[in-house]
Amino acid sequence: MSGALASHARELNEGIAALGLVLPQETVDRLLAFGELLLKWNRVYNLTALRDPREVITHHLLDSLAVLPWVGDLGKLADIGSGGGLPGIPLAIVRSGLVVSSVETVNKKATFQQQAKIELKLGNFSVINARVEQVQPDRLPGGAADGVISRAFSSLADFVNLAGHLVAEGGALYAMKGVHPADELAVLPAGWALSEVHPLTVPGLDAERHLLIIRRSPAGHAA
Numbered sequence: 001m002s003g004a005l006a007s008h009a010r011e012l013n014e015g016i017a018a019l020g021l022v023l024p025q026e027t028v029d030r031l032l033a034f035g036e037l038l039l040k041w042n043r044v045y046n047l048t049a050l051r052d053p054r055e056v057i058t059h060h061l062l063d064s065l066a067v068l069p070w071v072g073d074l075g076k077l078a079d080i081g082s083g084g085g086l087p088g089i090p091l092a093i094v095r096s097g098l099v100v101s102s103v104e105t106v107n108k109k110a111t112f113q114q115q116a117k118i119e120l121k122l123g124n125f126s127v128i129n130a131r132v133e134q135v136q137p138d139r140l141p142g143g144a145a146d147g148v149i150s151r152a153f154s155s156l157a158d159f160v161n162l163a164g165h166l167v168a169e170g171g172a173l174y175a176m177k178g179v180h181p182a183d184e185l186a187v188l189p190a191g192w193a194l195s196e197v198h199p200l201t202v203p204g205l206d207a208e209r210h211l212l213i214i215r216r217s218p219a220g221h222a223a
């Protein structure tokens with residue numbers, strides 16, 4: 001490949017290995033191609049604050065892939081407030097069996113994601129250009145999602161209140177956070193409870209990362 005990310009391909013390969021993933025070269029190339037699209041469209045559409053190609057590898061691609069052990073085999077995953085398609089598009093690229101739907105309210109960002117879907121031939125990825133609170137489960141492919149994920153979207157309480165209705169029975173919300181958000185956990189809406197917390201190590205990224213898994217509490221089922 002010849003774009004801005006070409007000189008960082010090795011860093012992506014090393015990061016993928018550090019995450020314990022083994023991916024075909026074709027899949028790695030598609031991740032790089034997505035990174036190139038982000039950088040290219042960012043000049044016009046302001047999709048992400050990151051401009052440095054190396055940071056696209058670490059903060060976007062590898063950070064998205066770090067949650068794979070918990071969401072990679074879920075079946076149906078909805079990515080809320082996905083911006084430039086993160087983490088949804090990298091996850092859809094590396095797990096063709098995962099049905100990923102992305103919900104993004106800003107038209108130009110949703111348009112970018114649709115363009116990326118076409119250029120990368122992502123048959124397991126779809127975009128809904130809407131506010132998540134106005135999206136009913138039947139708009140997602142196959143209905144309510146097994147996992148509803150977000151990164152840098154909102155507080156945990158808002159995530160539950162705005163997107164909790166999209167979680168299938170037995171499913172969960174997956175919140176990608178920086179430092180452990182104890183203050184946000186203290187005000188989780190009734191009917192939902194923290195199920196798991198996983199500290200994440202993202203290769204090349206020197207910052208705290210956590211994945212929080214939130215499920216309906218027994219009281220939530222009774223309500």
Ligand SMILES: C[S@@+](CC[C@H](N)C(=O)[O-])C[C@H]1O[C@@H](n2cnc3c(N)ncnc32)[C@H](O)[C@@H]1O
Binds near residue numbers: 084103106150151
């Ligand atoms: C800070 S960005 C994060 C983008 C991406 N998840 C990432 O990590 O790079 C938050 C995104 O949420 C979108 N957003 C905010 N409120 C929303 C809502 N109610 N429904 C859908 N998308 C929303 C914004 O347009 C924005 O693209």
